[in-house]
Amino acid sequence: MHVVITGASRGIGAELAKRYRAEGHTVTGTGRRAGDGLVALDVTRSDSVATFAAHLGGRPVDLLVCNAGIYPDKGQAIDTGYPAPMWAETFATNVTGVFLTVQALLPNLRAGNSARIAIISSQMASHTRAPGGSYIYRASKAAALNLGRNLAADLTPEGIAVGIYHPGWVRTDMGGDAADIGVEEAAEGLIARFAALGMDDTGCFRTWDGQAHPY
DSSP, rough: OOESSSSSSHHHHHHHHHHHTTTOOEEEEEEEOOTEEEEEEOOTTTTHHHHHHHHTTTTOOOOOOEEOOOOOTOOOTTTTOOOOOHHHHHHHIIIIIIHHHHHHHHHHHSSSOEEEEEEEOOOGGTTTTOSSSHHHHHHHHHHHHHHHHHHHHHGGGGEEEEEEOOOHHHHHHHHTTTSSBBHHHHHHHHHHHHHHHOGTTTTTTETTTTEEEEO
C-alpha cells in the first residue's frame, strides 16, 4: 500500500509514517522542508502542491492522510487578538491546503487500490464542543469537517472513501503536555480507523478510538 501523509515531520504525522513503514508499506511523508525522508510540500501554496503532484508522477496512492495543520490562536484574547492574517494563514493550511492536496492527487487516488482519504479534523469542529475561545482553529476544523463530508459525496461514484477524524487530545507541540494521550496511542487508533474506512461509512466523523463523533 502506498500511503501519503502530509505534515509528517513531527507529532502524529511522524508517528503514522513510522508505523506504516514498520508494517512494510510505502510511505511518502511531507514537510514544509525536504530532508530526513520527507518530500517538500507547503499545502498553502498551489505551486508547491503542483510540484509535489509532479514528484509523485502517476504513482497510485491508496491512502492519503491530510494531517498538516496549525493552531496559532491558542490563548488569544477576544478584545485584542485573532488578527486577520492569522485567520488567513490558518484557513490556508487547515482547509484550503486539504482541498488543494486532494484535488492535485485525484489522478493518483483514482489509480489506487480502493483508495481512501483521511482528513484529520478535531472534536473542536463539532457544534457540541463550543466552550468559547480558539475561534480560528475551531472554525477551520469545522470547515475541514464540512469539506470532508462534501468530498465524500462527490467521490462516492468513483469509489473513493473519505473519513474525517478527531485524533484525540494528544501530547504534541500543538496539544501540549497536559493532553490525554501520546502520539503512539493516537496513531495506533487512527491506523485502525483508516483500515476500517470503506464506502459504507464514507463521510464519517470518528474519534481515534472508533466512536462516532457528533457533527
